[in-house]
Amino acid sequence: MVTVEGSGPTGLDLDERTGAVYAADFANIQIIEVTPGSRAPRLMPTGGGPLSIALSAYGRTAYTADQASGTVSVINLRKGTVARSVATGDGAKSVAVEPCSGRVLVARVALIALP
Template sequence: GHVYAADLAKSRLFEVSPGSDRPRILPVGEGTIDVALSADGRTAYTANQAAGSVSVVDLASGEVTREIKTGAGTLAVATDLCTGRVYAANKDAGTTTVLDPRTGTIVADLATGANTDHVTVAHGVAYVVDKAAAGPDTLDSIHRIDPIR
């Protein structure tokens, strides 16, 4: 398989292939800071901090097929491998956006704290970290997002 890495400074995605001494470089959204893959590995989703969006990238062609506005300061992106939905953590907006990447539509936009900046999905449940220190005893908070039907 391939390994992917986001390049925030130059708004691009690196694809590293086994046996290759040069990465493939794909231009993506403005301020690309994180990347997640679809279950079949054919599509990449990038969190674009400066643009406040998620780019949908066809990895075969290397083209951005869609850019979906999610909210200010999109810092992290994760894929639900069960449903194909994509979760984007928007730090400046204080939200997590749930996307249907096939239609390019926003399924939900949920308030998840003033410094929402990490998201991961396990067994169909998303977990979002809010580093605002607004929880009990001024600790960071974790929000659980159950599957949205």
């Protein structure tokens, strides 16, 4: 078990290929990555108020629905950095990746498909 003191995880996703678990940490504006056998998490930045997280099909990219900043953050998991932020409008709540096309969907007041 890995504990992250003071964290506020709000969403999880699993990379089934590697067994790594990713959590959106609303309290600390970050992603928490825990890999099998790890004793300490890897922490990566994201946009303000991440509520939900989804991984790309090959687990190289994570997407977070950032409620406070009204964005989806696109995180390069290899580098551990935000590659870009895409405006969604206020209140992004949830994000998902459609497995066949790779399209990213965001739920808020309206459903938005990212280009």
